[in-house]
Amino acid sequence: MTAVADTPQHRRALRSTAKVLPEHARASNRSMVLQLLFHAGPRSRAELARATGLTRVTISDLVSSLLAQGLVTELGQQADGKVGKPGTLVGLDAEAFQIVAVDLADDERVHGAVLDLSGAVQERRTAAVGGCTGAAAVEVLLGLCRELVAATTRPVLGVGVGSPGVIDLSGRVLQAPNRGWYDLPLAEQLSAALELPVHVANDADTAALGEFTWGGASGNGLLVLTVGGGVGAGIVLDGALVQGNEHAAGELGHVTALDERDEHDQAPLGRPQPCACGRRGCLETVLSVPAMRRRIAGLDPAATDAALASVGRRLGIVLAPVVSALNLSEVVLCGPEELLGGPLRDAALATLRERTIPVVSSHVQLRMTSLGEHGALSGAAVLVLSGQLGVT
Amino acid sequence: MTAVADTPQHRRALRSTAKVLPEHARASNRSMVLQLLFHAGPRSRAELARATGLTRVTISDLVSSLLAQGLVTELGQQADGKVGKPGTLVGLDAEAFQIVAVDLADDERVHGAVLDLSGAVQERRTAAVGGCTGAAAVEVLLGLCRELVAATTRPVLGVGVGSPGVIDLSGRVLQAPNRGWYDLPLAEQLSAALELPVHVANDADTAALGEFTWGGASGNGLLVLTVGGGVGAGIVLDGALVQGNEHAAGELGHVTALDERDEHDQAPLGRPQPCACGRRGCLETVLSVPAMRRRIAGLDPAATDAALASVGRRLGIVLAPVVSALNLSEVVLCGPEELLGGPLRDAALATLRERTIPVVSSHVQLRMTSLGEHGALSGAAVLVLSGQLGVT
DNA sequence: AGTTGTTTGTAAGGACGGTTGCCTAACAAA
């Protein structure tokens, strides 16, 4: 229809650009105010104005619209002993709305929760997958969502879903072998059925978002490694998830981590094992929970520690190039504390530091998640916060 | 002075946010038009409107201001056989302005050039470093800049500099040991002296920008590896350079690539060699130009190929985790063709593909730069295009 | 040749968002 040819040059030229209207400026400034109230706590209008660089007039206008929507509330006078008129504190009303979050990482049960805007869990529900795949699996998910929405006691801001698989920005599942989903517009379908905004992302990505927002991330550049039945990663740079060319960023589980001839460790991991992907020696074959449990089964404590440390060293070797290339400030491990938290972590960090230049190694952290097993759920909630309010 | 405490939460909250005014929207839309004309060639106003999503009225307004600034020119009627009034083609005037670009990667000579807006080199000059460091090195650079500015025949859009070292977004050189620069506000100093906009970035980063803009990059996610006296990398994701937590992203040269006990290659690289950074087995100790020349000196062609392939395999091993984590679409090598272009590249690509999951490996490219030795210079020019016009 | 329909580019008017300048209220310190 259009006379303009849709050439690759066009798409390239406009890939990361879109028209900007004054109303987008408004939305952006609104997000900035919410972001500030979210992270830094209640503030007076005048303080918001100083912190954002906007004028008091504009902030007043923004705040009044936020008050009208019920997102923020006035919390009374500022009782400092300072000169001048005391300001009126304005704070985010964490209980004004609720978020429905669902985690599909577990193959057996779908885990869901209702959270408030501060990430506090209000309700928790699960549903059995029962081996369902394809459309039936969508039905199970939809059922849990309906149940959770029914359990909310406030208006629902939106629904966030973290799922294994490759998922694009619009919430379309390009492929999720575990569920038998291929090219499925999951967010669109759920949104139509629930009549709510729905955001879907890879579960490692949601875990990374959760860690970024609530895990007390320090610097810039975060990689979250989820260790379960498989191994996945989510990367947050400059406050945004890295998507990758095919939306497959974070596929660290299937990087070769063990070679045929290079194992001379003190607690040898043995020959590279075959992997579900059809190759051998993938990181998943040594770092996944089942693989580690098999390896340490029946070992005495010292041998267990040595075996886990050996796994940690392989992890450190794989992480070193990534951490160097991106100059990450933090690597976070999500998974069973008893496997990951001890010698594995220590060995991985030591190896990572040995193998990177000081300007990188001296700043990088490697730690367990501070969100426990709720990481994926709260991350799915951040998906909604980010999508609906611009807050991360 | 301000009553608002400057807490970490504040900086965190506002890190990737800034107030947005309608004029920023205007600037963004202006950039979008320029971007389209730059990459897709001349268009009529109506076509620009369709491609950008803005109305014809707004485009007319934007185009008229660009015409007034001399950045674009009208190129006559569109002579298609279509119905309706033929449009007036509007095109970027590549010769309306010129760009001064300087490359400091070479320790012996500073290379500079005058380019037009299409990246075509108009003039070329160099200056001897003569072992200068610190302020004296700045003087040499400044002298070359003045010479180049004097050689321009059109108004100068700005000056772009690519330099080794760690450089922040404002063009402050945090550390550049080769030049003896530490915490030096280079862009600011040059800008004050030349009375022109000056943009400074790491040389690997400028090379990556050049490749991204003029190298025919295909997908999303580009890593450019510069191989010279050392090894550096620049990464472009979603059209923007990756900075890193300490602005040290791309420090791949000092990732350990060779271990004490894991070398069983067909053309052994031997024991890990000491590196200038004080550790052993860094990628630089096998992949830098001097290291490779030493290794192949006196070898017959077959042995040379085998040795270079062995280096390539080490490179592939280091790249695999990075390419997987970011799902990169392209890795580009910059450096001597005779060393990098043959068996080394082939072995690196094969190793990279072997060690990554198909969804990643089947899409990734690994090739020599298409910009020859001018990559860094044209990249420095892109720095200016990007900074002044929003075009990449 | 005249009519019709399509497309281009411009003009006028309106909506929206932010700013500056000025005002009043509330408080501490002199």
Add this chain to the structure above:
DNA sequence: TTTGTTAGGCAACCGTCCTTACAAACAACT
């Protein structure tokens, strides 16, 4: 009480984009 400072609101203005309307230029049909 006076003075200086800070908070918050009101009015007027400017910039940016939109919608609507219109003239010009052309192809195709009658």
